[in-house]
Amino acid sequence: MIYTVTLNPSIDYVVQVKDFELGTLNKMESDRKLPGGKGINVSRILHELEVDATALGFLGGFTGTFISDWLNNDNITTDFTVIEDDTRINIKLKSNEETELNGRGPHINEEEATRLLNQLSNLTEDDLVIFSGSKPPSLPADYYQQLIGKTVKANAAFVIDTTGQDLKNALAYHPFLVKPNQHELEELFGVKLNGEADIIPYGEKLLELGAQNVIVSLAGEGALLFTKEGSYRGISPKGTVKNSVGAGDSMIAGFIGEFSKTNDIKKAFQMGLTAGSATAFSEDLAKRADMETIYQQAEVRKI
Ligand SMILES: Nc1ncnc2c1ncn2[C@@H]1O[C@H](COP(=O)(O)OP(=O)(O)OP(=O)(O)O)[C@@H](O)[C@H]1O
Ligand SMILES: [Mg+2]
Known part of the structure; x- marks a missing residue:
C-alpha cells in the first residue's frame, strides 16, 4: 500500500478580486475553497491514475471536516489523525498581482503526535510512504525523523518532499525518491546554479548522500533524473500554463504511481513529467484525461 502524509493540510481559499486595493473594502468577483496540502495533492493524482493510496496526516475542526x-x-x-485544534486556512488572493497568506497551522499536542506515529507501526516491507510538505511549528523539531525512523524500522520505503534540515537528515535513511526543485537544491547546498551542467554534480551528490533516486525539477524546463544506473534528461510537454501550484506533487504521484505499476524507472519519469505538466496546464490538479492527452509528448533521454 502507498500512504501519503500531510502534517499541515489547509483549506485553500482562492479569491479573485478586480484591482485589489489595500486598506479599503474590496468585493470578491469569485471565491473557491479547495483542500490543500502537498501529500493530499499526491493522493488526488494517484487516485486519478487508479493507484490505491491512503492519505494520512492531521485534520481538525470544521475546516478539517471540510477536507x-x-x-x-x-x-x-x-x-487522518483527528486533532482538537482547527486545520488552517490559506488565502490565495488573485488580482493584478498574486498574494498568498498562509496560516501557521494548528496546535498539535503530544498525544495527537504519538497517534500518527503509531499508525506507522503497522507498516510492512510492501508499503511506501510519501512525506510531503512542512510541519506545523507545534510539532517537535525531530518529528520527521521520528516518522522516518518508524518507516525504516518496518522495512517500508519512503519518499520525502520537504526542504532544509528535514530533507538533509532524511538522506541517510535511503529515501526511494527525493525531488527538490532548483531553488530547493540551491538552498540545500548553499550554492547558486546556472543550467544543467551546474546542476548535475549536485543531483549526483544527493545519490552519494543516500537517496536511491533523485529528480531535480525545473518547472517549464522539465527535470533531471539521477539513478544508480544512470542519469536522464526529461523534456516536458509544451502548453499554456494556468496554475502550476501542485506541479511538483503531481510529478511525484506520476512517478510513484507508474513505478508501482511497471517497475520501469524511465516510464515512471515520463509519467512524472506528464502529471506535473498536466497540472501546470490546469486550473486545479490534472485529471486522468489531461495526462493521457500529453503523455507521448513527454520525452526521456539518457545523459
Ligand atoms: N510551466 C510549465 N510548463 C510545462 N511543465 C511544467 C511547468 N511547470 C511545471 N511543469 C512540470 O511539472 C514538474 C514539476 O514542476 P516544478 O519544478 O515547478 O515543481 P515544484 O517547484 O516542486 O512545484 P510545487 O512544489 O509547487 O508542487 C516539472 O518538472 C515539469 O515537468
Ligand atoms: Mg515542490
Whole structure:
C-alpha cells in the first residue's frame, strides 16, 4: 500500500478580486475553497491514475471536516489523525498581482503526535510512504525523523518532499525518491546554479548522500533524473500554463504511481513529467484525461 502524509493540510481559499486595493473594502468577483496540502495533492493524482493510496496526516475542526468530506466525496481513501485544534486556512488572493497568506497551522499536542506515529507501526516491507510538505511549528523539531525512523524500522520505503534540515537528515535513511526543485537544491547546498551542467554534480551528490533516486525539477524546463544506473534528461510537454501550484506533487504521484505499476524507472519519469505538466496546464490538479492527452509528448533521454 502507498500512504501519503500531510502534517499541515489547509483549506485553500482562492479569491479573485478586480484591482485589489489595500486598506479599503474590496468585493470578491469569485471565491473557491479547495483542500490543500502537498501529500493530499499526491493522493488526488494517484487516485486519478487508479493507484490505491491512503492519505494520512492531521485534520481538525470544521475546516478539517471540510477536507475529509471533500476527499471522501471523490472516493479518495483517507485515515487522518483527528486533532482538537482547527486545520488552517490559506488565502490565495488573485488580482493584478498574486498574494498568498498562509496560516501557521494548528496546535498539535503530544498525544495527537504519538497517534500518527503509531499508525506507522503497522507498516510492512510492501508499503511506501510519501512525506510531503512542512510541519506545523507545534510539532517537535525531530518529528520527521521520528516518522522516518518508524518507516525504516518496518522495512517500508519512503519518499520525502520537504526542504532544509528535514530533507538533509532524511538522506541517510535511503529515501526511494527525493525531488527538490532548483531553488530547493540551491538552498540545500548553499550554492547558486546556472543550467544543467551546474546542476548535475549536485543531483549526483544527493545519490552519494543516500537517496536511491533523485529528480531535480525545473518547472517549464522539465527535470533531471539521477539513478544508480544512470542519469536522464526529461523534456516536458509544451502548453499554456494556468496554475502550476501542485506541479511538483503531481510529478511525484506520476512517478510513484507508474513505478508501482511497471517497475520501469524511465516510464515512471515520463509519467512524472506528464502529471506535473498536466497540472501546470490546469486550473486545479490534472485529471486522468489531461495526462493521457500529453503523455507521448513527454520525452526521456539518457545523459
Ligand atoms: N510551466 C510549465 N510548463 C510545462 N511543465 C511544467 C511547468 N511547470 C511545471 N511543469 C512540470 O511539472 C514538474 C514539476 O514542476 P516544478 O519544478 O515547478 O515543481 P515544484 O517547484 O516542486 O512545484 P510545487 O512544489 O509547487 O508542487 C516539472 O518538472 C515539469 O515537468
Ligand atoms: Mg515542490
